[in-house]
Amino acid sequence: MKKKAKELISDLQDFYLLSYHGLMGVVRRPFYFKDLIEQMDYAGSGSFFIILLISLFIGMALSLQLSAELSRLGMKMYTGKIVGISIIREIGPVLTALVFAGRVGSGIASELGSMVLGHQVDTLRVFGVDPVKKLVTPRILSALIMLPVLTIIGDCVSLFGAYYIAVFVSHQSGTFFWSSIRDILIYENVLAGSIKPFIFGSLIACISCYMGLSTKGGAIGLRRTTTRAVVASFIAIIVADFILTRVLLYVLGFSV
Amino acid sequence: MIEFDRVSFSYGNRFVLNDLSFSVHEDERVAILGGSGDGKTTILKLIIGLLRPDSGKILIDGEDITEKTEDELRDIRIKFSMVFQDGALFDSLSVKENVAFPLREYTKMSEEEIDRKVRELLRRVGLEEAIGYMPEELSGGMHRRVAIMRSMAAFQPKMFLYDEATTGLDPVSADVICKLILDISEQGGGFIIVTHKVFDAFKLAERFMFLKSGTIIFDGDKKKMLHSTIPEIQIFLRELNWS
Numbered sequence: 034m035k036k037k038a039k040e041l042i043s044d045l046q047d048f049y050l051l052s053y054h055g056l057m058g059v060v061r062r063p064f065y066f067k068d069l070i071e072q073m074d075y076a077g078s079g080s081f082f083i084i085l086l087i088s089l090f091i092g093m094a095l096s097l098q099l100s101a102e103l104s105r106l107g108m109k110m111y112t113g114k115i116v117g118i119s120i121i122r123e124i125g126p127v128l129t130a131l132v133f134a135g136r137v138g139s140g141i142a143s144e145l146g147s148m149v150l151g152h153q154v155d156t157l158r159v160f161g162v163d164p165v166k167k168l169v170t171p172r173i174l175s176a177l178i179m180l181p182v183l184t185i186i187g188d189c190v191s192l193f194g195a196y197y198i199a200v201f202v203s204h205q206s207g208t209f210f211w212s213s214i215r216d217i218l219i220y221e222n223v224l225a226g227s228i229k230p231f232i233f234g235s236l237i238a239c240i241s242c243y244m245g246l247s248t249k250g251g252a253i254g255l256r257r258t259t260t261r262a263v264v265a266s267f268i269a270i271i272v273a274d275f276i277l278t279r280v281l282l283y284v285l286g287f288s289v
Numbered sequence: 290m291i292e293f294d295r296v297s298f299s300y301g302n303r304f305v306l307n308d309l310s311f312s313v314h315e316d317e318r319v320a321i322l323g324g325s326g327d328g329k330t331t332i333l334k335l336i337i338g339l340l341r342p343d344s345g346k347i348l349i350d351g352e353d354i355t356e357k358t359e360d361e362l363r364d365i366r367i368k369f370s371m372v373f374q375d376g377a378l379f380d381s382l383s384v385k386e387n388v389a390f391p392l393r394e395y396t397k398m399s400e401e402e403i404d405r406k407v408r409e410l411l412r413r414v415g416l417e418e419a420i421g422y423m424p425e426e427l428s429g430g431m432h433r434r435v436a437i438m439r440s441m442a443a444f445q446p447k448m449f450l451y452d453e454a455t456t457g458l459d460p461v462s463a464d465v466i467c468k469l470i471l472d473i474s475e476q477g478g479g480f481i482i483v484t485h486k487v488f489d490a491f492k493l494a495e496r497f498m499f500l501k502s503g504t505i506i507f508d509g510d511k512k513k514m515l516h517s518t519i520p521e522i523q524i525f526l527r528e529l530n531w532s
């Protein structure tokens with residue numbers, strides 16, 4: 034038990050060090066620009082269509098549920114407002130991050146893992162290249178750029194899905210739906226929704242890189258690495274989301 | 290050139306090397322033999338400072354490398370050419386970019402000079418037409434040949450380190466690699482090859498070390514090894530009777 038705790042602490046320590054050096058690589062030379070572009074391409078093209086698809090359906094399902102419940106209470110006109118707030122502040126960022134972790138994070142972990150097992154990371158060091166700057170920094174940076182972009186796209190698609198259901202299935206007024214969405218696009222909501230993807234993105238990239246680089250033990254080790262990266266990212270996203278929500282609501286002056 | 294002074298190494302609480310001492314001169318041709326998991330790769334990684342020993346000293350040209358930082362180790366690493374197990378080419382880069390990688394890191398060559406140098410190196414191992422291939426399109430033997438050329442592309446190493454250079458290859462490809470290793474060494478520079486194939490080791494080396502459970506249980510030339518009565522060595526030597 035004591036040994037396990039000790040191991041956990043030293044793992045966490047390694048994780049913080051890697052994340053710190055990975056992030057610091059952004060401001061320290063040398064900078065591997067080509068790798069950044071490659072990673073952004075991988076992150077973006079890899080998850081774009083899945084995020085479109087999932088966002089659309091979640092937006093539609095949410096709109097359906099709320100229309101049904103609210104029309105029983107005779108408050109159907111609030112559908113747009115509630116759907117909009119849920120998507121922008123909560124569901125959009127979390128959902129996109131979960132998809133990103135499953136699709137891109139797992140890819141990062143398994144790629145780095147197989148580079149470790151194939152001695153490619155050692156080779157980089159032999160050639161005098163810092164693997165953290167060459168491999169970790171571009172991945173963190175690409176997640177920091179791509180996840181917010183994907184989140185915004187996902188939010189828009191979700192809102193569109195919600196609009197479709199509200200207008201064509203639940204027969205509400207389309208202009209009123211959009212005007213209630215416009216009403217909730219105040220600075221507090223937008224800020225609350227757009228800080229999250231940055232935090233989630235750096236968590237996913239740091240966790241996946243750390244898991245990948247600490248791979249050992251052949252094919253089974255690689256499997257363990259990939260699974261762990263995804264599970265740890267999921268937990269980190271959900272927990273961080275709660276903490277962030279709590280902090281943001283407090284900072285922005287909402288009373289619960 | 291390389292001196293291990295009572296070196297011990299463990300991964301976590303798993304002991305790999307135990308109080309290991311030996312020294313190797315830079316023009317020697319050495320084979321380190323041993324079973325799987327006996328720590329052969331670990332020894333090579335210690336030599337170029339990829340791993341740090343738990344205790345003991347490792348001297349390269351008289352300098353202790355155990356306390357050096359990653360930047361200081363750069364000067365040590367360019368004395369060696371290291372070819373990892375299975376070649377370790379970068380999957381995401383073409384053959385050309387793989388060989389060009391150290392050139393880009395260590396020299397200020399122009400694109401044309403790099404192209405010329407890469408072609409020259411690949412021609413030497415008969416692979417010029419594979420210049421545009423990706424590593425996954427290469428056979429095992431081609432993979433190793435590219436890796437060997439990459440390891441010596443940017444500078445003239447004093448010594449070559451090969452990790453299992455012939456393992457997993459058919460006899461013909463293995464022979465090609467052996468000839469290449471000897472050919473390179475004739476132009477200057479000894480080598481250490483780590484292997485569990487006695488047959489190839491005999492073709493290449495003049496000095497043999499045998500590693501067992503983290504210590505060297507044998508160190509000597511071919512004749513001494515053939516007459517050794519150590520049971521593990523005799524098991525290894527049986528391979529010779531078959532081939």
Ligand SMILES: Nc1ncnc2c1ncn2[C@@H]1O[C@H](COP(=O)(O)OP(=O)(O)OP(=O)(O)O)[C@@H](O)[C@H]1O
Binds near residue numbers: 300324325
């Ligand atoms: N990163 C690591 N973490 C923990 N244990 C490791 C690690 N790398 C290697 N080991 C263990 O250390 C021992 C020595 O490993 P090493 O790679 O040096 O063996 P080897 O002699 O090269 O074997 P092989 O012929 O299979 O390549 C092995 O038992 C291996 O399981």
Ligand SMILES: [Mg+2]
Binds near residue numbers: 374453
């Ligand atoms: Mg090995």
